[in-house]
Amino acid sequence: MKIRGSTNITWHRPLVTQADRDRRNGYKGVVLWFTGLPSSGKSTLAHQTERSLFDRGCNAYVLDGDNIRHRLNKDLSFSPEDRKENIRRIGEVANLLADAGIIVIAAFISPYRADRAQARALNDPGRFFEVYCKCSLETCEERDPKGLYRKARTGEVKEFTGISAPYEEPEDAEIVVETDRQGLEECVSEILSHLEERGVLTASAEGRGLPRKSSKGQGG
Amino acid sequence: MKIRGSTNITWHRPLVTQADRDRRNGYKGVVLWFTGLPSSGKSTLAHQTERSLFDRGCNAYVLDGDNIRHRLNKDLSFSPEDRKENIRRIGEVANLLADAGIIVIAAFISPYRADRAQARALNDPGRFFEVYCKCSLETCEERDPKGLYRKARTGEVKEFTGISAPYEEPEDAEIVVETDRQGLEECVSEILSHLEERGVLTASAEGRGLPRKSSKGQGG
Numbered sequence: 001m002k003i004r005g006s007t008n009i010t011w012h013r014p015l016v017t018q019a020d021r022d023r024r025n026g027y028k029g030v031v032l033w034f035t036g037l038p039s040s041g042k043s044t045l046a047h048q049t050e051r052s053l054f055d056r057g058c059n060a061y062v063l064d065g066d067n068i069r070h071r072l073n074k075d076l077s078f079s080p081e082d083r084k085e086n087i088r089r090i091g092e093v094a095n096l097l098a099d100a101g102i103i104v105i106a107a108f109i110s111p112y113r114a115d116r117a118q119a120r121a122l123n124d125p126g127r128f129f130e131v132y133c134k135c136s137l138e139t140c141e142e143r144d145p146k147g148l149y150r151k152a153r154t155g156e157v158k159e160f161t162g163i164s165a166p167y168e169e170p171e172d173a174e175i176v177v178e179t180d181r182q183g184l185e186e187c188v189s190e191i192l193s194h195l196e197e198r199g200v201l202t203a204s205a206e207g208r209g210l211p212r213k214s215s216k217g218q219g220g
Numbered sequence: 221m222k223i224r225g226s227t228n229i230t231w232h233r234p235l236v237t238q239a240d241r242d243r244r245n246g247y248k249g250v251v252l253w254f255t256g257l258p259s260s261g262k263s264t265l266a267h268q269t270e271r272s273l274f275d276r277g278c279n280a281y282v283l284d285g286d287n288i289r290h291r292l293n294k295d296l297s298f299s300p301e302d303r304k305e306n307i308r309r310i311g312e313v314a315n316l317l318a319d320a321g322i323i324v325i326a327a328f329i330s331p332y333r334a335d336r337a338q339a340r341a342l343n344d345p346g347r348f349f350e351v352y353c354k355c356s357l358e359t360c361e362e363r364d365p366k367g368l369y370r371k372a373r374t375g376e377v378k379e380f381t382g383i384s385a386p387y388e389e390p391e392d393a394e395i396v397v398e399t400d401r402q403g404l405e406e407c408v409s410e411i412l413s414h415l416e417e418r419g420v421l422t423a424s425a426e427g428r429g430l431p432r433k434s435s436k437g438q439g440g
Contacts (some may be wrong), residue, residue, distance in 0.1 A: 051235035
């Protein structure tokens with residue numbers, strides 16, 4: 001038991017570690033961080049990926065506007081600083097869920113590289129996968145299921161990512177899916193293949209023999 | 221797909237539900253909310269309960285000062301409004317984890333009934349268990365591993381729960397353990413027995429045949 005930071009808070013050594021969970025589950029708790037323009041298909045792809053992972057026996061869980069913006073982050077506005085705080089909290093929650101052994105699928109526009117880098121930095125190497133849902137602005141704008149691009153063009157909606165606010169494309173995403181060229185199943189399959197190759201879905205072999213902490217140095 | 225609240229946020233029907241997770245796991249995702257005076261043994265008991273549940277094949281996960289105050293809630297002070305916001309966010313995160321199929325063990329002083337009631341209200345009936353870690357003030361003050369009671373008595377630490385700030389005892393806790401009379405193993409055993417009786421650890425039988433949503437009306 002050691003005390004750090006505020007003297008009101010005590011640090012307890014956990015009796016169950018992330019590596020313990022990985023070994024028993026047979027897969028690793030990781031964060032899949034989906035990023036992309038509005039209407040690029042992040043949430044649809046996130047839910048389909050969750051289902052496919054569940055069908056393979058993994059516990060996957062989607063974080064998106066539905067369970068975050070109306071709940072944990074309902075106190076936040078869409079101001080620049082609150083958008084940043086929104087992504088900061090999501091990064092922390094994703095890290096907690098992965099620590100609990102879950103394959104977390106966070107699906108948010110998250111337009112800024114710095115914010116995504118901050119979310120990544122919370123996780124051990126090999127525990128965070130940036131998934132760029134790449135889609136041309138033209139296609140996103142054609143889809144526009146909520147009419148938001150149209151409102152952004154007329155100025156009715158301000159600071160809309162891709163139109164009147166920047167989207168910083170990932171430069172080093174682990175996975176890139178092209179949602180305007182590939183079908184949904186193909187995108188899911190590509191994500192799952194990558195996770196297989198990186199040993200995420202076969203943690204029992206990798207974690208074997210490690211007493212307390214997960215294996216390091218898997219890149220990321 | 222329906223839109224609610226802000227028009228920027230779309231609601232997606234999940235393809236994997238809490239009931240799906242419960243059925244496969246064989247236990248229910250629930251929140252165990254530990255409350256009690258400082259030094260009443262909440263965190264020690266929380267970690268031991270997590271370990272015992274893990275050893276029974278359940279995925280349990282502790283939320284406490286260690287992984288919350290230094291991380292998600294590091295922007296919060298110990299002012300009254302920030303303490304309230306601290307508990308609000310913990311309630312939301314606990315609910316998310318339970319939705320993901322985990323037996324969440326939240327261990328915080330959480331001195332106010334209203335704050336605990338708010339955390340409870342986020343969960344379906346039968347998904348939230350208040351666990352009162354009952355311990356006389358005298359015993360807590362004798363233990364005082366961090367010397368905080370002493371500092372509270374001299375006034376060096378202000379607004380200290382039990383001394384210079386109120387602790388509102390639970391009136392309707394599902395589980396009461398007396399950490400000044402019962403041993404650690406006895407307390408854990410009592411908690412697990414209660415979860416068994418309430419069907420938390422045998423969700424496969426209870427959830428059977430329910431297509432989308434968990435069973436209701438279990439009290440709580």
